[in-house]
Every structure is written in C-alpha cells, then in structure tokens.
Amino acid sequence: MRVTDVPGVPEWLPEHLADEGIQELYPPQAEAVERGVAEGESLVASVPTASGKTLVAELAMLSAVASGGKALYIVPLRALAGEKAREFEQFEQYGVSVGVSTGNYESDGDWLGSRDVIVATSEKVDSLLRNGAQWVDDLACVVSDEVHLVDDSHRGPTLEVTLGKLRQRVADLQVVALSATVGNADELADWLDAELVDSSWRPIDLRTGVHYGQALHLDDGTQRELPVGGHDTQSAAIVDDTLDDGGSTLVFVNSRRNAEAEAARLADVTRQHLDAEEREALDGLAADIREVSDTETSDDLADAVERGAAYHHAGLAREHRELVEEAFRDRLVKAIAATPTLAAGVNTPARRVVVRDWRRYDGDAGGMKPLDVLEVHQMFGRAGRPGLDPYGEAVLLADTHDELEELFDRYVYAEPEAVRSKLAAEPALRTHVLATVATGFATTRTGLLDFLDETLYATQTDDPQRLETVTDDVLAYLARNDFLERDGDQLSATRSGHLVSQLYVDPMSAAEIIHGLEVGPSVESASDGDGDDSETSFRTASELAADDDGDDDPDPTPFGLYHLVSRTPDMYELYLRSGDREEYAELAYEREAELLGRAPSEYEDARWEDWLSALKTAKLLEDWASELDEERIAERYGVGPGDIRGKVETAEWLLNAAERLAAELDLGCAPAVRRARKRVEYGVREELLDLAGVREVGRKRARRLYNAGIESRADLREADKSVVLAALRGRRKTAETVLENAGHENPSMEGVDADADTDADPN
Ligand code: ADP
Structure with missing residues (x-):
C-alpha cells in the first residue's frame, strides 16, 4: 500500500513521508491501515522491533488531530519521552503542536492542554488524571508504546489502570497499543476491544543463533567459522570479525559492573580498527564526556570511548547516554556493552547483537534467573540497520555443547511468553x-x-x-x-x-511518613515485642491537636527526615555490601536520637536490614546536602552519577510530600521538612540555601561566593562586581547571568576586572 492511499490522514503527510524516504507502507503498517487505524479504530499491533510501529501510531494520531481531537502518546520510560517528542516535532511545521510532560508530578497541566500531541509516561498520565487535567476530555486517540510492559510487576499496573481510566472517561476513545511480539496479543486486543495486527515481518533479515567453539551456529542450520583466535573472549572475537566487515556490535550483559568491564575489554579490539580521523573525533567526544561530570564513571567512559567502545547503563547521566547513543548511530563508537535498559526503546541498531549474559541476578528470586524470551528477542531485534546492513545477526554465547543446545531451545526457537497482568497485588x-x-x-x-x-x-x-x-x-x-x-x-x-x-505517593509511604513525623525521634528503640505493629497507623489531625503539648517538640533533623523518606516503598534503597551491616549498625546507634518512628530491634531481621539500607541511602543524601563532591559520593557508595541524581530527585519529591502532609495534618514541622528538602534540592549546607536558590548559581558557585563574603541573594545585589567576578573564576557571561537572576539593577560586567585577592579557592 502506498502512503498516498491511506484514508483519513492530513493531505500534507504523503509528501512529507516521501521526503523521509517512505512511499510504500511496510506490510504490518498496511494491515493496520486496512483495519482502520487511520479512521479511529482501536488496534493492537504486535510486531518485532524496528518494523515501523511509530508510523502506525503517527497515522492514528495525525488523523485524530486532523479531525479536531488531541492525541496522547504514552511511553514506558522517562528517557523516551523526550526522544519521542523530538520525533513528533517534525510535524510542527504543519501546525501540529507537540508537548512533552516531564518534571514533577503535580505541575504543568494547563500548558499541556494547549498541545495537539502530548507525550508522557504512564505514571505522569496517571498523576495528571488524579490532579484533574481537563484536556483529557478532548482526547481522540491514545497510543500506548511497549504495552507488553503491563506484565511488569512494578510499573505494569499503572499502565493498565491508566488505560482503563482513560477509556472510562472518554467515550469511543481510540486506543492504539504497540507491543513487541508476545505470546497472547489476541488477549490484549480483547481487553482493549481492539483490532489486531500480529506479525513477525521485519524490514531486514534477522539471523539468530549461538556462538560456540570456533563458529556461529545459525537458526537456518548453517554454521560460519568465527574462531576465538587470539582473543580473550567470544564477544571480543565477534566484535573483531564484525569490524572486519565494517559493522558495529551491541553486547548485552547483566550488570553495570559487567558493562564497564566488557567495554574496557572491547576497546582493545575496536582501537585497532580506527583511522586517524576517527581517533580525532573520538578524542573530542571523550572530552565532551569528561565535561558532563567530574566522576570516575565519566573518566572510565571517556577512556573506553577514546578507543572506540563504550558502555551504557542506567547509572550514566542522561547526557552521557545521549552522547554514546548518537556516536554509535554515527558509527563512530564501534561497540557498546549495555545492560538491558538499552533494549527497551532507544533506537541504536547494530550489525550484530551479542547477548552475552542470559541470566540476571533477581533480588526477588534471591539468585540468578534466566531472561524472558521476550526480552532476549527484543535485544535480538536491535540487530540490522535497514538500508545500511545487508542483514542483522544476533547471537547468544555458549561454553559447552549442552549449553549450545539449551540456548537454541530456550531462546532461538522459542516463542515469546504471554503477557500477564500483575494488578492483583x-x-x-x-x-x-x-x-x-x-x-x-x-x-x-x-x-x-x-x-x-x-x-x-x-x-x-x-x-x-x-x-x-x-x-x-x-x-x-x-x-x-x-x-x-x-x-x-x-x-x-x-x-x-x-x-x-x-x-502520587504510595499510601504506605504516606502512612510511614506521617507516623514518623508524629512519633518523632525513636530514642526508645527497644522493640515493644508484640511483633505485630509492622504496619503503621496514625492518629487523626484532631486527636493529635488534642494531645499536642505545644511547640516543645524538637524539629526533626535533615538526617532523620532523609532516613524517614528513604525507608518508604517509593525510595529505591541502596544495597548493603559486605561490611556495611556493621558500619551502618554503628551509625544507627550513634544517630539514634535523630531517627524518626519506631526503630526495629536487631532481631527483626528483615526490618533491621531495611532500616540499615535506608540509613545508607540517608547518609548519601546527607553527604550530598553537605556539599561533598559527586565523585567522592560515587566512590563511597559504589554508585554512578545517574544514581545520585535519581536518589536526590526521589528524596526531593518525597520530602515535598512530607511537607504537604505535615502542613495538612498540622504537625508543626513543615518548615523543617522544607529546609531539608531545599538542602537536597541544591546539594548545599544550610547557610547556602538562599544563595543556591538563585538560578544558575548551583552548589559549587554558591560556596565560592560565600567564601568570598557574599552570603545571600541580597549581598549579591550589593556586592562589588570584581569580587563576584573573581568568585566565579572570571567568567563574565556567568557573572552577568547570576547578577541578573539575583535581581541586580545593572548586571553588566563591562570594564570590571576580577579582584585577584578574593579568588583564594582554587577549586
Ligand atoms: P519500531 O517502533 O517498530 O521499533 P520504528 O518505528 O522506530 O520501529 O521504525 C524503524 C525505522 O524504520 C525508522 O527509522 C523508520 O523511519 C523506518 N520506517 C518505518 N516505516 C517505514 C516504511 N514504510 N518505509 C521505509 N522506512 C520505514
């Protein structure tokens, strides 16, 4: 079917697509159109990765917008929201406005309402619904990307309930659900009262198999020589062989640490395939990566990138991830070692995909667990770039002949699992x-x-x-x-x-927070022994007001508050490593007077373990709010910069909730909670709160200004400009911006010289 034959879409679309090189629809796309996707019909499209699901969604959304409605595109990951929105912005030239909803859970409802196409995560949509977003009534079409994730026990239920609410609220809402190939796409279609396109068609041939011994064994029964030769590992040999052919490789491993180690090894191979021009470009990229943050992760990544390889995992900062993805698409970075997050969405096709680790540590199962077929097939699907590669190849690695056979049965020949709802938990x-x-x-x-x-x-x-x-x-x-x-x-x-x-907090988090704020410090930590009050309950506001004995209660400390929010189910705690138990048990006793709520005893194993993990998380937050360097924090807790930011953001959000709850229930400590929140937000000690609140100042600059005698926003407005300039290391543009943001009457730095005496701090 030609794109000019699609009914219902705006008249500019065929020409626009032709300019993008799309004239003929792929077969699953044509089938979707035949089933009415461009005419308001609901549809489940279960098709392999890279077979053009996005265009199916666009046909539905653009025809909905053309007939005066709004379209909502639900993404599974925050990182994908921006990417998808940028993709849809190509339509803005035709008057289709696009909005992406990120940021905090309560804000930005009205602005979104003015957009034609809205991109958001399911959590965000859920939150918007809870906060009464009116524009939902104008929706004509909702797209759910990667809908097979309803199977995910953490996030699936939100997607499931959100789709249910949208359908209940808007009569005749068109639902377009895009899914990887799953075992029961028909059940998904039944649930959503939708038409079904269930196809295994791919735009480019995919050969799958297993590398064992000296050869690739492929699913068509053929074998190809691929000796490990002088290489240490099978994946290194495969990367080398792919590069001989000018292709790039994506290697999936099961942990961040493995990704980093693997990238360092692969770099020894890719290094030998670089020409002078590439080396120069990679040096530039490595410098950009080091600019992003001053951490070991940054350094390690840059070291690998200089040699043509990279790693990719959720511990990386977003800027790092984007730089790596782009360089891989540009074929500058020749091999990436990635954790499976990369398989979920981000568009980084490669000539070859290697699934090195097919087992992963699973905390719930307490050991290693094989990956789902669905996941492995999604990783496989990243192989082959249409128009660039003649075909894609995706392989697992076997050590023994038995394993070779097992992997063929388990993954190569296997059908993906059925998607099961996880709602009834x-x-x-x-x-x-x-x-x-x-x-x-x-x-x-x-x-x-x-x-x-x-x-x-x-x-x-x-x-x-x-x-x-x-x-x-x-x-x-x-x-x-x-x-x-x-x-x-x-x-x-x-x-x-x-x-x-x-x-948007889990009610159990809210109960824990309220209980902790009410009870206050847990000085009397001995367990009361009845063992059955693990569920918190709390007194109502009126009961509390009745027995409130005035303002004598000491305010909770920031550390106590960080610990409180860290032990809620909404905070993803840090694991205790060996030796941590003793260290944090000691800290628990040392800082006992600050911890809020009832402390468990050491004999309540699971609760005690949880209490200590939360303590470790709280200590990280305290270090951050005491201006410790990111690099030191990363080292001390064995985490990446992305994790630090993740913890900080979650803490900010939970402390905001705590502040609101404290105010609602008249608990009297809302101002203390607010200060603790601001300290995490800016990553500064108490005395810098005012300064760090000025836009563009940030924790490091605030400290330098403070050390130069400028202690507040008001000081900044009155300060000698040469002192400001020196404290900001002579950066004129920055100094002007900062002064302007502080409300300075005349922020111009023209003719001002940095006062050399005041820049005592070389950092
Ligand atoms: P999916 O979402 O299924 O993983 P995408 O929608 O990202 O796949 O499509 C993969 C690539 O195929 C994109 O680069 C897209 O531009 C291209 N593409 C989609 N449909 C067509 C088509 N009909 N003809 C040519 N290229 C297409």
Missing part, C-alpha cells in the same frame, strides 16, 4: 484503589469492582474472587490509615487521602 492496588476513589472514578465498592472488572487482569484470571479479596484487604488498610471512609457500599477519600492521591 496489594502494593499496586493500594495506590490505585485510593486514586480511583479519590478522583471519583468509583464512589462505591460495587463501582470499584466494576471498574476493576474491565482490566486485563479480570479478562485473564480464572479466579475472579482473588481480585475482590485483595481489594477488600486494601480498602481495610486505607480505612485503618484514615485515607478512606466507608459507609456501607459508599466510599469516599478523606482530606489526607485526597492529598496522598494527588501527591
């Missing part, structure tokens, strides 16, 4: 039941069960009773913690329940 339902009631999607228990009956879970389960039982447990929990009130069949959210729903 308490943590998922706790948050979604509260939100469903708080936002009025259900006002009775019956209504709630009816709503849940429309979920994928309900269409899949053969035990309908289970959902009802878990729902009742959750309702009881929410009522016990004063988030919900029940009156017969009627359900309503309390004020704090509404707030918790809007703040």
Whole structure:
C-alpha cells in the first residue's frame, strides 16, 4: 500500500513521508491501515522491533488531530519521552503542536492542554488524571508504546489502570497499543476491544543463533567459522570479525559492573580498527564526556570511548547516554556493552547483537534467573540497520555443547511468553484503589469492582474472587490509615487521602511518613515485642491537636527526615555490601536520637536490614546536602552519577510530600521538612540555601561566593562586581547571568576586572 492511499490522514503527510524516504507502507503498517487505524479504530499491533510501529501510531494520531481531537502518546520510560517528542516535532511545521510532560508530578497541566500531541509516561498520565487535567476530555486517540510492559510487576499496573481510566472517561476513545511480539496479543486486543495486527515481518533479515567453539551456529542450520583466535573472549572475537566487515556490535550483559568491564575489554579490539580521523573525533567526544561530570564513571567512559567502545547503563547521566547513543548511530563508537535498559526503546541498531549474559541476578528470586524470551528477542531485534546492513545477526554465547543446545531451545526457537497482568497485588492496588476513589472514578465498592472488572487482569484470571479479596484487604488498610471512609457500599477519600492521591505517593509511604513525623525521634528503640505493629497507623489531625503539648517538640533533623523518606516503598534503597551491616549498625546507634518512628530491634531481621539500607541511602543524601563532591559520593557508595541524581530527585519529591502532609495534618514541622528538602534540592549546607536558590548559581558557585563574603541573594545585589567576578573564576557571561537572576539593577560586567585577592579557592 502506498502512503498516498491511506484514508483519513492530513493531505500534507504523503509528501512529507516521501521526503523521509517512505512511499510504500511496510506490510504490518498496511494491515493496520486496512483495519482502520487511520479512521479511529482501536488496534493492537504486535510486531518485532524496528518494523515501523511509530508510523502506525503517527497515522492514528495525525488523523485524530486532523479531525479536531488531541492525541496522547504514552511511553514506558522517562528517557523516551523526550526522544519521542523530538520525533513528533517534525510535524510542527504543519501546525501540529507537540508537548512533552516531564518534571514533577503535580505541575504543568494547563500548558499541556494547549498541545495537539502530548507525550508522557504512564505514571505522569496517571498523576495528571488524579490532579484533574481537563484536556483529557478532548482526547481522540491514545497510543500506548511497549504495552507488553503491563506484565511488569512494578510499573505494569499503572499502565493498565491508566488505560482503563482513560477509556472510562472518554467515550469511543481510540486506543492504539504497540507491543513487541508476545505470546497472547489476541488477549490484549480483547481487553482493549481492539483490532489486531500480529506479525513477525521485519524490514531486514534477522539471523539468530549461538556462538560456540570456533563458529556461529545459525537458526537456518548453517554454521560460519568465527574462531576465538587470539582473543580473550567470544564477544571480543565477534566484535573483531564484525569490524572486519565494517559493522558495529551491541553486547548485552547483566550488570553495570559487567558493562564497564566488557567495554574496557572491547576497546582493545575496536582501537585497532580506527583511522586517524576517527581517533580525532573520538578524542573530542571523550572530552565532551569528561565535561558532563567530574566522576570516575565519566573518566572510565571517556577512556573506553577514546578507543572506540563504550558502555551504557542506567547509572550514566542522561547526557552521557545521549552522547554514546548518537556516536554509535554515527558509527563512530564501534561497540557498546549495555545492560538491558538499552533494549527497551532507544533506537541504536547494530550489525550484530551479542547477548552475552542470559541470566540476571533477581533480588526477588534471591539468585540468578534466566531472561524472558521476550526480552532476549527484543535485544535480538536491535540487530540490522535497514538500508545500511545487508542483514542483522544476533547471537547468544555458549561454553559447552549442552549449553549450545539449551540456548537454541530456550531462546532461538522459542516463542515469546504471554503477557500477564500483575494488578492483583496489594502494593499496586493500594495506590490505585485510593486514586480511583479519590478522583471519583468509583464512589462505591460495587463501582470499584466494576471498574476493576474491565482490566486485563479480570479478562485473564480464572479466579475472579482473588481480585475482590485483595481489594477488600486494601480498602481495610486505607480505612485503618484514615485515607478512606466507608459507609456501607459508599466510599469516599478523606482530606489526607485526597492529598496522598494527588501527591502520587504510595499510601504506605504516606502512612510511614506521617507516623514518623508524629512519633518523632525513636530514642526508645527497644522493640515493644508484640511483633505485630509492622504496619503503621496514625492518629487523626484532631486527636493529635488534642494531645499536642505545644511547640516543645524538637524539629526533626535533615538526617532523620532523609532516613524517614528513604525507608518508604517509593525510595529505591541502596544495597548493603559486605561490611556495611556493621558500619551502618554503628551509625544507627550513634544517630539514634535523630531517627524518626519506631526503630526495629536487631532481631527483626528483615526490618533491621531495611532500616540499615535506608540509613545508607540517608547518609548519601546527607553527604550530598553537605556539599561533598559527586565523585567522592560515587566512590563511597559504589554508585554512578545517574544514581545520585535519581536518589536526590526521589528524596526531593518525597520530602515535598512530607511537607504537604505535615502542613495538612498540622504537625508543626513543615518548615523543617522544607529546609531539608531545599538542602537536597541544591546539594548545599544550610547557610547556602538562599544563595543556591538563585538560578544558575548551583552548589559549587554558591560556596565560592560565600567564601568570598557574599552570603545571600541580597549581598549579591550589593556586592562589588570584581569580587563576584573573581568568585566565579572570571567568567563574565556567568557573572552577568547570576547578577541578573539575583535581581541586580545593572548586571553588566563591562570594564570590571576580577579582584585577584578574593579568588583564594582554587577549586
Ligand atoms: P519500531 O517502533 O517498530 O521499533 P520504528 O518505528 O522506530 O520501529 O521504525 C524503524 C525505522 O524504520 C525508522 O527509522 C523508520 O523511519 C523506518 N520506517 C518505518 N516505516 C517505514 C516504511 N514504510 N518505509 C521505509 N522506512 C520505514
């Protein structure tokens, strides 16, 4: 089918696509059009990676916009939101406006409402719904990218419930769900009342197989010589062989550490294939990478990049990831060692894909677990660049002949698993039941069960009773913690329940926070021994007001607050490494007076372990808020700069929730919580809060200004410009911007010389 034959799309589209080199639709795209995707029909498209799902989504969204509606594109990862929005911005020249919703969970609703196409994560959409976004009513089309992730126990339920709410709210909403090839695409289509395109077509041939001994064994039964030869590892030999042919390789491994080590090894191979021009370009790229942050990760990555290889994992800063991805697409970086996050979405095709590790450590299972077929096939799908490579090749690695056979059975010949809903679990339902009631999607228990009956879970389960039982447990929990009130069949959210729903925190996090703030420091840490109050409950505001003995209670310390939010289920804690247990147990006793809520005893194993992990996380946050260098923090806790930022952002968000809850419940400590939050936000000690609040100042500059005697925003406005300039290391442009942001009357630095005496601090 030619693009000119697609009904319903705006008239400028065929020409635009032709300019992009797209004239003929790929077969699965043509099938989607035949099933009405450009005319408002809902559709599930289950097709392999890189076979043009995005265009299917665009046909649906653009025809929806052409007929006056809005379109929403739901992405699974925040990192993908920006990438997708940039892709859709190509349509802005035709008057289609695009908005991407990132940033914090409560903001930016109105601005989004003015856009035609909106890109957001499912969590963001959920949050917008909870906060009453009105533009949702104008939606004509919603696209759910990587919908097979409803199977993910952490994030799947949110996607499932969000799609349910959107469909309930907007009659006749077109839902286009894009999925990797899965075992039960028909069930997904049933759930969404959608047409189905289930295809294994790929734009470029993919050969899959296993490397064993001296050869690649491929799925068509052929073998190709590929001796390990002088190389240390199979993957090094494969990278070398691919480069002989001018191709690039993507190697998937199971941990960050392995990715880093593998990249260093592969760099020894890629290094030998670089010409002078490439070496120069790579030197430039390495310098850019070192600019991003002053850490060991930055250095290691730059070292590998100089030699033509790189690693890619979630511990990298976003800027690092983008630089690496772009250089790989430009064929400058010849090999990437990546953790599986790269397989999920980001567009980085390679001639060859090597799945080096097919087992991964799984905390829930307490050991190594084989990857899902679905995941391995998605990694495979990254092989082969249409128009560039004659074909793609994707292989696993075997050590023994038995393993060779096992891998063929397990992955090469195997069909992907069926997608199963993970909704009927308490943590998922706790948050979604509260939100469903708080936002009025259900006002009775019956209504709630009816709503849940429309979920994928309900269409899949053969035990309908289970959902009802878990729902009742959750309702009881929410009522016990004063988030919900029940009156017969009627359900309503309390004020704090509404707030918790809007703040987008897990009700259990909110209960933990409220309890900690109410009880205060846990000086009397001995367990009360009854062992069954592991679930926190708290007093209502009025009870509290009644026994409030004035303002004598000391404010919680930042460290106490960091620990409190770190032990909620919304914070991804740091693991304890060997030796950490003793170190943090000691810290727990040392700083006991600051920790909020009831401390577990050492004999409550799981809780004690959790308490210590949270303590480690809290210590990281305290180090950050005490102006410790990023590099030192990364080293001390064995994390990357991306992790530090992740922890800081989560803490900021949870402390914001804590502040709001403290204010709502009149707990009196809201200002202290706010100060602790600001310190994490800026990464500074108390005395720099005012200065660091000036845009473009940041933690390092604030400290230099402070050391030069400029202690506040007001000082900055009055300061001698030469002192400011010296403190900012003679950077005129920066100094002007900073003065302007501080509200200086005349920020110009013309004719000002840096006062050499004041720049005492060489850092
Ligand atoms: P998916 O989302 O299925 O992984 P993409 O939508 O990213 O795949 O498409 C992969 C590549 O194929 C993109 O570069 C896209 O421009 C190109 N493409 C899509 N449809 C066509 C087509 N009909 N003809 C030629 N190229 C296409």
